[in-house]
Amino acid sequence: MNSLKIQITQNENKNEKTPSEQLVFGTKFTDHMFIADYTEGQGWHDHRIVPYQPITLDPSASILHYGQTVFEGMKAYLSEDGSIRLFRPEENMRRMNNSCDRLSMPHIDEDLALEALKQLIELDKEWIPSEQGTSLYIRPFMIATEAHLGVSASKTYSFIIIMSPVGSYYKEGIHPVKILVENEYVRAVAGGTGTAKTAGNYASSLKAQEVADREGYSQVLWLDGIERKYIEEVGSMNVFFKIDGEVVTPALNGSILDGITRKSIIALLKHWGVPVTERKVSMEEIREAYLNGKLDEAFGTGTAAVISPIGELRWKGELFYVNNGETGELSKKLYNALTGIQKGTVEDPFGWIVEIK
Incomplete structure (x- = not known):
């Protein structure tokens, strides 16, 4: 142009x-x-x-x-x-x-x-x-x-x-959703188009979502396309876990979308002094954190929902209930802060907002 x-x-x-x-x-x-x-x-x-x-x-x-x-x-x-x-x-x-x-x-x-x-x-x-x-x-x-x-x-x-x-993504405030960990289908691989917002990425996700819908789950948690071990995205959103007080999110690896809400959440957490790390996160690590009582919260992030708390994960037949199936305090705080900045009811310390008078 x-x-x-x-x-x-x-x-x-x-x-x-x-x-x-x-x-x-x-x-x-x-x-x-x-x-x-x-x-x-x-x-x-x-x-x-x-x-x-x-x-x-x-x-x-x-x-x-x-x-x-x-x-x-x-x-x-x-x-x-x-x-x-x-x-x-x-x-x-x-x-x-x-x-x-x-x-x-x-x-x-x-x-x-x-x-x-x-x-x-x-x-x-x-x-x-x-x-x-x-x-x-x-x-x-x-x-x-x-x-x-x-x-x-x-x-x-x-x-x-x-x-x-x-309208509002949630009619009655944010609430946790049930997530099925996908072990058969693959969303993307490094070197493919996972980092691009292109139609094919979404078309290839529909089959797994059909399966999740039939089994009563809201979204699919995608694992890496090579080892089927490391977490990538949840549905069409980036994903975060709070484990023993630290927030972790899968590092961008060539197949994960560079989410704008994702990078905003990371900036907010650092601004608040909350430990946050971008790295590989395996499902086995999430399982161990859950079994040891250290899986505090989990949530997806994206434009539509901003924050989507995860209340339940199912992986290989095992059920992991996150924060007793309730929305965590950090998830609420992040949602309120980000939506407040967007609407102008909360101060924007980052200069993120562009106003049209």
């Missing part, structure tokens, strides 16, 4: 808004979307904001056959003073370019992409819900559009931003 000039076409047929208490994640969308096109040799062009609408693609478009696509997930919040707040949006744009690298896709101009997002939010700001726990979910994504069946990187792309008002 190499221009700030954005053509805006207003939507004359505004969509009906859903009451906040009826919002379901990712099913209702705002009136407008941003689009920019890329052509090899020309770069990014035709930056525009248009009414939310279907995308037209040639049946041979590369995205439909070879999965060349990346995306991001972020949120805009409405503070009590009426300002609109974005949480570390520059990190999302930076990570999107890292994903583009892995998928042989062109970079976006991170600053101009953020400017385009601000203009889109300004146009659709009435869609941002104000109730506690609500926000405007933002999905920037890029797809390969060249009409060509040869196995090669596309020569044309579209970068698109859509937005969806969402």
Whole structure:
């Protein structure tokens, strides 16, 4: 993207808004979307904001056959003073370019992409819900559009931003979930696409999630793809364990997503003086900690839920009940601090918030 000039076409047929208490994640969308096109040799062009609408693609478009696509997930919040707040949006744009690298896709101009997002939010700001726990979910994504069946990187792309008002992830406050440790399927391996936010990573996780659903578990805990020994992620979230007073999380190893909520949690813990370590964490270590009464807390972290406490783990037929199946004090503190910073009710000592007046 190499221009700030954005053509805006207003939507004359505004969509009906859903009451906040009826919002379901990712099913209702705002009136407008941003689009920019890329052509090899020309770069990014035709930056525009248009009414939310279907995308037209040639049946041979590369995205439909070879999965060349990346995306991001972020949120805009409405503070009590009426300002609109974005949480570390520059990190999302930076990570999107890292994903583009892995998928042989062109970079976006991170600053101009953020400017385009601000203009889109300004146009659709009435869609941002104000109730506690609500926000405007933002999905920037890029797809390969060249009409060509040869196995090669596309020569044309579209970068698109859509937005969806969402309610609180938890209707009655955060509560622990049951997790099934996956021993058969693999999410990603070092050298693969695990560090990129690309569609294939999520498609390959669906089968294991089906199994977990049938057995009454909310998510899958993924182990490494080589030894099936070390913990990687939980569902589509990063994961943390508090063991004997120390917080540990799997170190980034080439197959684990560099989560923005993850790095924010680590920064908060260090700011509070809580011991936190990034390293390999095996399921056997978690089992021993549980049996020795030292597994204090466990939780997943991500954009949608922020903090998702783990109350039960099942591994090879054994059940591990974390903190008696209750939300731990550290999980609550982290959730309240991070959501408070996002909404403007808690001081932001890190400069994470970008305000849109």
